[in-house]
Amino acid sequence: MMTIKDVAKIAGVSVATVSRVINESGYVNIDTRKKVEAAIRQSNYSPNEVARSLYKRKSKLIGLLLPDITNPFFPQLARGIEDYMQENGYRIIFGNSDENADKELDYIRTFVQNNVVGVISSTNFPDSGAYLEMNIPVVFLDRTSNDSPSVYADGRKGGRLAAQEMVARGSSRITIIQGPAHVKPAQDRFQGAAEALAEMGISYNVIQTSSFSYTEAGQWATELFERFLDTDGVIASNDIVASAVLREAHRLGKTVPEDVQIIGFDDIPLSSLMSPSLSTIRQPARDMGSAAARLLIQLIEQDQVEDKIIQLPVSFIERETTRSRMETSKKG
């Protein structure tokens, strides 16, 4: 009869580690866990008991709340999360919040009732009591909240980049499309663009919008050129809105990027297939998803986690809706 010591010897790990794997308690590196499981199979150690715990155990569930999976930024996030969770034996209960506090609360309540061991949430209400009361780890994704664990891209830097590239490529009558007021990352990118233009001494127009919806995007694009027909550079609130602006510019007989340059935000997959392809500020959405998943698993499995606030970099993706950088230095 094999003992736990034999299993530990075969796996080349300590008895305590084997015990942690069997009892699913404490943190075990995924590779180590696989090694131990292989050793258990090989040694035939206590098959009834252990086989059951290993092969019939429930996957741990985590809850995932996103505003709306049909906004093409979020499937990328979700995919990054799901891939990482799947590899590590976690499963996801998923809900769309529609940025509605009641719907969000309803989901959080049912997450808890279904014994999720952690939650990832892209919420506009990170300071809601609901998150504090859960007593399980929560990671805010694409959002920040004081000292709470969070993963997000540097939106302000993204806005600054968009403004700087727009000016360096020769636009001077710039319009910023300001995203929905209640969406914090949309405001960060707006602030970044506005402050960079101010620093360069460049005046600008602002178009207010209240959603990222496909149907409304077209209306704002129309409004933009009605109000500021001679604008020669549009910093859009995201790639959906940028594609609506591109379409409206074409409809009005403007050439892009000669008459008007356009820079989007997100770098959704279709941006590279548009015609002309869309210059944009890239958020590393899949990486953001993986980072959030990794952080949540650390918070669930480990006592101490060093980096609980993770900011990922953004970058300018040069495609065909912007001109070449000018030889001369910046205007203003």
Add this chain to the structure above:
Amino acid sequence: MMTIKDVAKIAGVSVATVSRVINESGYVNIDTRKKVEAAIRQSNYSPNEVARSLYKRKSKLIGLLLPDITNPFFPQLARGIEDYMQENGYRIIFGNSDENADKELDYIRTFVQNNVVGVISSTNFPDSGAYLEMNIPVVFLDRTSNDSPSVYADGRKGGRLAAQEMVARGSSRITIIQGPAHVKPAQDRFQGAAEALAEMGISYNVIQTSSFSYTEAGQWATELFERFLDTDGVIASNDIVASAVLREAHRLGKTVPEDVQIIGFDDIPLSSLMSPSLSTIRQPARDMGSAAARLLIQLIEQDQVEDKIIQLPVSFIERETTRSRMETSKKG
């Protein structure tokens, strides 16, 4: 002290219905359930016991398997499912299968271990033993499998429509882009287009593709015009591929739709924002999702379900990548 009869009286339903609501057994219409719950609150009937069953009960979980949430057709499906499930008190465990049989099996196993009460799956392996062995209701979505419950759009009709519209609008050197061989709906739409062209006596070219990936779409678009430079009508395998064809046509200096007409498939949200906007065959993705959710809940809650196989209609959406219909009747 209130009794179950009092509750039934207040709610205006039978005692049996109240009992079904309290015990969560058998089918109860959602409106009726709300009425009964309100009556229970109003009557203060057995608060400890019932309040617990009503307000602390676990949501029932269902499993959802989609090939890849980053393909913009699937978020629409997922949204249709999630909205309907959310309204009816069900929650979704979600996974991407990547059309990989092992990954799919792994998900199905963990769905069962997590006590899901039903599964919705867009699988290429509907006849896998895994589905038969589950002993819980399964609805195949965007797929068919003999007599199994399923919800799908009429892909063959869609392919026929694309071919007929293409010819009626004046194209005669038509290229069909054939979608991945292992994806049944992609083959259905190809068959439909091919047989409609054959019936009209119109010759055509075929480009083979093996995925719906964004990066590969560009390569197939390039190949298409390298091999068939004079093609004047492209029936694409989906809207992603159609947008790559549109882009490549522009790059080659062709005007759309004058030199070449393009018809996509799916009607993803961005199709209407492209420039020119994309004519396409619309699949009612959200409705397909809701229908699958409704069917699954019926299978879970009811003894008898009449319509287990639901085919939804497709339609031609005329936008700017096709010309006007010609006055003359069809060619050939």
